[in-house]
Amino acid sequence: MNAGSGIGPSGAARPRLAPHVRLSFDARRARWVVIAPERLLLPDETAVEVLRRCNGDASLDDITADLARAFDADRDEIARDVGALLRDLGDKGIIVA
Amino acid sequence: MSTIAPPPLALQAEITHRCPMRCVYCSNPLALEPRSRELDTAEWCRVLDQAATLGCLQVHFSGGEPTARSDLAQLVAHASAAGLYTNLITSGVMLDEATLATLATAGLEHAQISFQDVEVTTGDRIGGLKGAHARKLGVARMVVEAGLALTVNAVVHRHNADRVAEMIELAVALRASRIEVAHVQYYGWGLKNRASLMPTRAQLEHASAVVEAARERLRGRLVIDYVIPDYWARLPKACMGGWGQRFILIDPAGRALPCHAATTIPGMIFDNVRDRPLDEIWARGAAFERFRGTAWMPEPCTSCERQEIDWGGCRCQALALTGDAAATDPVCWKSPQHRAVRALAQAEAMAPGDRFVYRGAPQKAPV
Numbered sequence: 183m184n185a186g187s188g189i190g191p192s193g194a195a196r197p198r199l200a201p202h203v204r205l206s207f208d209a210r211r212a213r214w215v216v217i218a219p220e221r222l223l224l225p226d227e228t229a230v231e232v233l234r235r236c237n238g239d240a241s242l243d244d245i246t247a248d249l250a251r252a253f254d255a256d257r258d259e260i261a262r263d264v265g266a267l268l269r270d271l272g273d274k275g276i277i278v279a
Numbered sequence: 280m281s282t283i284a285p286p287p288l289a290l291q292a293e294i295t296h297r298c299p300m301r302c303v304y305c306s307n308p309l310a311l312e313p314r315s316r317e318l319d320t321a322e323w324c325r326v327l328d329q330a331a332t333l334g335c336l337q338v339h340f341s342g343g344e345p346t347a348r349s350d351l352a353q354l355v356a357h358a359s360a361a362g363l364y365t366n367l368i369t370s371g372v373m374l375d376e377a378t379l380a381t382l383a384t385a386g387l388e389h390a391q392i393s394f395q396d397v398e399v400t401t402g403d404r405i406g407g408l409k410g411a412h413a414r415k416l417g418v419a420r421m422v423v424e425a426g427l428a429l430t431v432n433a434v435v436h437r438h439n440a441d442r443v444a445e446m447i448e449l450a451v452a453l454r455a456s457r458i459e460v461a462h463v464q465y466y467g468w469g470l471k472n473r474a475s476l477m478p479t480r481a482q483l484e485h486a487s488a489v490v491e492a493a494r495e496r497l498r499g500r501l502v503i504d505y506v507i508p509d510y511w512a513r514l515p516k517a518c519m520g521g522w523g524q525r526f527i528l529i530d531p532a533g534r535a536l537p538c539h540a541a542t543t544i545p546g547m548i549f550d551n552v553r554d555r556p557l558d559e560i561w562a563r564g565a566a567f568e569r570f571r572g573t574a575w576m577p578e579p580c581t582s583c584e585r586q587e588i589d590w591g592g593c594r595c596q597a598l599a600l601t602g603d604a605a606a607t608d609p610v611c612w613k614s615p616q617h618r619a620v621r622a623l624a625q626a627e628a629m630a631p632g633d634r635f636v637y638r639g640a641p642q643k644a645p646v
């Protein structure tokens with residue numbers, strides 16, 4: 183059930199939601215929410231874009247490339263932001279790799 | 280005087296007050312609801328549907344001991360079907376593999392099991408049930424085997440505060456994804472036993488340092504949530520995330536409460552889900568309106584920049600410590616009673632009061 187040693191910097195890691203963590207659209211509040219054991223996160227739009235791509239198949243590199251394409255943004259910058267976000271979500275037990 | 284209520288995030292379903300344990304810090308009220316007054320299965324199912332429609336995303340099945348109700352799996356299944364994320368808050372002592380399998384199939388996501396200590400003797404004495412600690416260890420393993428997320432809830436006070444490191448190790452060994460290291464909160468039976476539970480300042484500082492170090496070391500492996508004892512704090516907690524802001528609690532007899540201890544406040548009128556739909560209770564119920572928002576606040580809260588951060592702290596604590604539920608929580612350093620609270624914590628932590636009052640029928644303490 184544990185994430186092992188958290189998300190490392192490796193671009194080959196394939197991040198996914200931890201077991202029993204859900205990303206779902208809350209129609210009543212018209213926003214995405216992350217629901218975990220006794221906890222709730224309200225991710226901002228950037229985090230939602232990242233979280234939706236964390237499906238356990240896509241590698242961190244794939245996710246970065248995809249986001250850079252979708253938002254026409256600098257790849258290195260995206261890589262840094264995504265890395266930091268995933269580390270934080272890893273610490274919170276939301277994402278595992 | 281009322282401000283618009285955002286929809287609640289979670290429903291705390293206290294489905295029974297019955298419990299085989301007698302934890303000396305139990306937050307249940309001193310007057311426990313008997314089985315005969317409990318909501319039945321159909322009534323709970325209706326409440327769960329109403330909670331989901333109202334905007335609740337999670338339900339916490341708690342008590343008392345929620346597994347003392349034979350319809351728990353039915354309620355879990357109903358809640359999941361309604362789209363609610365389901366948590367079980369349990370002592371674990373009544374669970375076995377078969378029940379856990381049924382609950383998992385019904386859609387249960389997560390179980391939180393409370394531990395009174397890492398040491399059998401103190402653990403069983405604090406929990407008031409012989410053999411409880413050993414059972415809990417077994418059941419925690421079964422929870423993980425059943426594929427559910429496990430939280431270890433380690434309740435800390437002066438008799439075990441020096442073993443927080445071992446409690447965290449226990450959570451790792453049990454393969455929990457999360458541990459809540461929670462100092463006792465002084466409500467219900469905890470308030471009654473406060474003088475026998477209060478940790479010293481030095482114990483608190485030691486425990487906090489242990490938690491900090493463990494968080495660093497177990498980063499990415501174990502989530503550690505930490506609740507400090509209010510009386511030693513300088514700023515109050517945002518009790519329940521703000522009165523009537525996030526949580527709705529239904530007691531076994533169907534009363535809708537803004538928090539566990541709200542029934543201790545004199546002059547409160549509580550709606551019952553038997554008489555009124557949940558959305559109406561939440562939006563316009565007298566109990567929820569009474570301390571919702573900031574309009575009710577006295578000074579120093581009125582002119583404080585934290586008023587929508589901690590919402591003036593805990594109403595029940597203000598009542599217990601100042602006699603006035605509408606006072607600033609005296610845990611706050613700005614409260615005129617703050618120093619008296621600090622002095623009380625100091626005095627009780629140093630006093631040798633180690634006698635406990637146990638819930639349930641008058642009995643002698645085990646051991």
Ligand code: SF4
Pocket residue numbers: 298299300301302304305306307342343344369370393
């Ligand atoms: S705190 Fe202890 S006695 Fe109270 S309901 Fe929980 S397990 Fe039972």
Ligand code: SF4
Pocket residue numbers: 514515579580581583584585586587589590591592607608611612613614
């Ligand atoms: S004065 Fe009131 S609002 Fe300000 S920190 Fe203290 S309790 Fe919170």
